[in-house]
Amino acid sequence: MNFGLIVIGDEILSGKRQDRHLAKAIELLAARGLRLSWARYLGDEREQIAAALREAFRSGDAVFSCGGIGATPDDHTRQAAASALGVPLELHPEARELITQRMRDMAAEKGVAFDPDSPDNRRRLHMGEFPRGAAIVPNPYNRIPGFSVGEVHFLPGFPVMAHPMMEWLLDTRYAALQGTQRQxxxxxxxxxxxxxxxxxxxxxxxxxxxxxxxxxxxxxxxxxxxxxxxxxxxxxxxxxxxxxxxxxxxxxxxxxxxxxxxxx
The missing domain is CATH 3.30.70.260 (ACT domain)
Structure with a gap:
């Protein structure tokens, strides 16, 4: 199995932020006797992302996609993934629980009552809307999960979140492959x-x-x-x-x- 990486975000292509995912993916794979076969950088263009994801889903490769899974207007990855698969977005029940617990914790930290129906909290639940049939990728940093469809795994753009999630996938989903690509x-x-x-x-x-x-x-x-x-x-x-x-x-x-x- 090949491993691929997709990094999404205008801020990477403009130079506003430096990519940290490529070097880390190479490091994490190499530590497990695996190697990165390819990488792509994409801007925040929904159709471009969807086209790249169609290729990723067809490839059979294990692909880590970093970035664009938030709920602001410039986040397009969840919608592009659903389009590439030809399925709707749905609020994942486990994601709903995880995000709700995160919102409860945030309210407690601020010393305010938790209101699940506030506009802000309703918008936050959009981060749990994944393509139908997706599975959860746990996020140890703040509980707001990523998701997997087949061998393509969708992670946040923040390295502090994405990299532990990538490690978790390598040590669970791909544990049996470790050492097989050592060179x-x-x-x-x-x-x-x-x-x-x-x-x-x-x-x-x-x-x-x-x-x-x-x-x-x-x-x-x-x-x-x-x-x-x-x-x-x-x-x-x-x-x-x-x-x-x-x-x-x-x-x-x-x-x-x-x-x-x-x-x-």
């Missing part, structure tokens, strides 16, 4: 060789080791190595080690200068 990455720093010169070797190593990907990362101004190419392989540990030795032998045949080795 080893090994590389050389190659000096004085162009990528064009290295390409035939890269193609040969990748053809001989079908589980492995070969990569090159050129740099022109590295503070330590100057102009160089980081040339390496990544894949399952045993396959990556075998491919790396073939890479080493190929570089020796090319008589290029290569030095430091890195393992990740």
């Amino acid at each position: 080893r990455e090994r590389s050389f720093i190659v000096m004085g060789a162009l990528e064009a010169t290295l390409t035939p070797l890269m193609e040969a190593v990748e053809a001989a080791h079908v589980q492995v990907r070969v990569f090159s990362l050129p740099s022109v101004d590295h503070p330590q190595w100057g102009r160089h190419v980081e040339l390496g392989v990544k894949g399952p540990a045993a396959a990556a080690d075998a491919a790396f030795e073939d890479l080493r032998a190929g570089l020796a045949r090319l008589q290029v200068q290569f030095g430091p080795e890195m393992v990740r």
